[in-house]
Amino acid sequence: MRITKEQTEQNRARIVDAAARLFRARGMESVAVADVMNEAGFTHGGFYNHFSSKEELAAEAVAWSFRESTAQLTEMIVTAEDPPAAFISALKGYLTAAHRDAPGGGCPTAALPIDAGRHGQDVQTEYAKGIESYLDIFTTWVGGNRSVARREAVVLLSGMVGAIVLSRGVRDGSPELSLEVLQEVQRWLVRSITTKRAPE
Amino acid sequence: MRITKEQTEQNRARIVDAAARLFRARGMESVAVADVMNEAGFTHGGFYNHFSSKEELAAEAVAWSFRESTAQLTEMIVTAEDPPAAFISALKGYLTAAHRDAPGGGCPTAALPIDAGRHGQDVQTEYAKGIESYLDIFTTWVGGNRSVARREAVVLLSGMVGAIVLSRGVRDGSPELSLEVLQEVQRWLVRSITTKRAPE
DNA sequence: TGTACATCAGTGAACGCGCGTTCACTGATGTAC
DNA sequence: TGTACATCAGTGAACGCGCGTTCACTGATGTAC
Numbered sequence: 001m002r003i004t005k006e007q008t009e010q011n012r013a014r015i016v017d018a019a020a021r022l023f024r025a026r027g028m029e030s031v032a033v034a035d036v037m038n039e040a041g042f043t044h045g046g047f048y049n050h051f052s053s054k055e056e057l058a059a060e061a062v063a064w065s066f067r068e069s070t071a072q073l074t075e076m077i078v079t080a081e082d083p084p085a086a087f088i089s090a091l092k093g094y095l096t097a098a099h100r101d102a103p104g105g106g107c108p109t110a111a112l113p114i115d116a117g118r119h120g121q122d123v124q125t126e127y128a129k130g131i132e133s134y135l136d137i138f139t140t141w142v143g144g145n146r147s148v149a150r151r152e153a154v155v156l157l158s159g160m161v162g163a164i165v166l167s168r169g170v171r172d173g174s175p176e177l178s179l180e181v182l183q184e185v186q187r188w189l190v191r192s193i194t195t196k197r198a199p200e
Numbered sequence: 201m202r203i204t205k206e207q208t209e210q211n212r213a214r215i216v217d218a219a220a221r222l223f224r225a226r227g228m229e230s231v232a233v234a235d236v237m238n239e240a241g242f243t244h245g246g247f248y249n250h251f252s253s254k255e256e257l258a259a260e261a262v263a264w265s266f267r268e269s270t271a272q273l274t275e276m277i278v279t280a281e282d283p284p285a286a287f288i289s290a291l292k293g294y295l296t297a298a299h300r301d302a303p304g305g306g307c308p309t310a311a312l313p314i315d316a317g318r319h320g321q322d323v324q325t326e327y328a329k330g331i332e333s334y335l336d337i338f339t340t341w342v343g344g345n346r347s348v349a350r351r352e353a354v355v356l357l358s359g360m361v362g363a364i365v366l367s368r369g370v371r372d373g374s375p376e377l378s379l380e381v382l383q384e385v386q387r388w389l390v391r392s393i394t395t396k397r398a399p400e
Numbered sequence: 401t402g403t404a405c406a407t408c409a410g411t412g413a414a415c416g417c418g419c420g421t422t423c424a425c426t427g428a429t430g431t432a433c
Numbered sequence: 434t435g436t437a438c439a440t441c442a443g444t445g446a447a448c449g450c451g452c453g454t455t456c457a458c459t460g461a462t463g464t465a466c
Contacts, residue, residue: 001410002461008409027318029229032452046410047454054453113369114314118227121372128373131366154384155359162362166331169313172321173328184354201443202428208442232419246443247421254420 012050014040019061020068024111025104028058028119059122065108066130073137087141088193094160095186097179100167109134109157110164131157142193156192159185212250214240219261220268224311225304228258228319259322265308266330273337287341288393294360295386297379300367309334309357310364331357342393356392359385 003011018039022031033054034044051057073090080086093099094107103111109131116127138153139146163185167178203211218239222231233254234244251257273290280286293299294307303311309331316327338353339346363385367378 003409043411045412049409113365117368124370124373128370128377131370151384154381155388158362158366158381158385159359161366162358165313165365166358166361168317170328170331173324177328181354181358184351185358188355203442243444245445249442
């Protein structure tokens, strides 16, 4: 059952993509190699034709999800008629119940920080690179002096990530609190960006 | 080898305490029942004399860690000469490498949001109650109009939690970024509270 | 271009190991009288 | 208060199951000539 080289590459990509989704949705520990292979449409035995270990897959899946999600964000902003407005609108969309409830296709920054912290160098390196790419996008669109914007970006990203992880943590325990967190941080975020832009 | 009733209660508490530490440090999935029992100084067989399942322990451990950590915080503020200053100082201490590197004895809000989100009702309920108790403390010490203070508390807590989880996620992958996040969010936090207190 | 062999992606069974949970056993505590 | 039996927390072995990883096998693709 040997397969075309291109087909092999495609299959490998399908595995990474499946892992990227499952890991964000259910956590790296709770997803088995067999789950990933099954999600990708294969039996689990073939896994080691592509990867030397689950850890290696984890690092690639982290890189993959950041690439996908930063590309989406950039695309959304750049193709808009009013990019700065689209940026704010994207950040607002980040802090919604829809994003909270769909971690598998959502932001890896918010889905994986704790899992990343508990994994090895490779995973953490990819995670850190991913965060930097988010910060770069934020810094660009916050505008103004670049080093000031960078600081603002760090604060914005922290607030947004904190809001998502908290809202997910209490979702079933206190749905009101979960929504309150999203709403208040969204309000704060819009206020922060617009006042930064038009000071006084 | 039957044991005194009081001794039984103490032993149970030791198990919960060990779990509370290990779960925050390494995550609920990665810590085995046998690890907890061993940490508490027992063999693992006796676990089910105290708890009906690991899940039940998880819910109790969450409640326990919040009780411990909010009590510490309150104590620290209330016994200080200048409580409002002690509050700010406590928040600053939250955003340090020391706290980042000691999740086992640190804030459960920052250590467990994602684990909590992936667990059952009981765990999430305890987690949500814990967050509310944190928000109550924040709301009190932020001061001013209570509903405004509550909003401020939600934003502060989100920013702080986001900063800690991010700094932990990139610690080994990018130590500089890890510190940058803590530092910038700390700066933002102090600015937020002090300007709120003395507006212009 | 055609042929013959080597390669290797996918399959499905298997291996070891660790985990949550159960169980038989022990002997000191708790309790009924 | 003293005695006799029941209870039950702790021990250590065991059970089943799921996991990461390995392996023998297959047959179409890749390659050397």
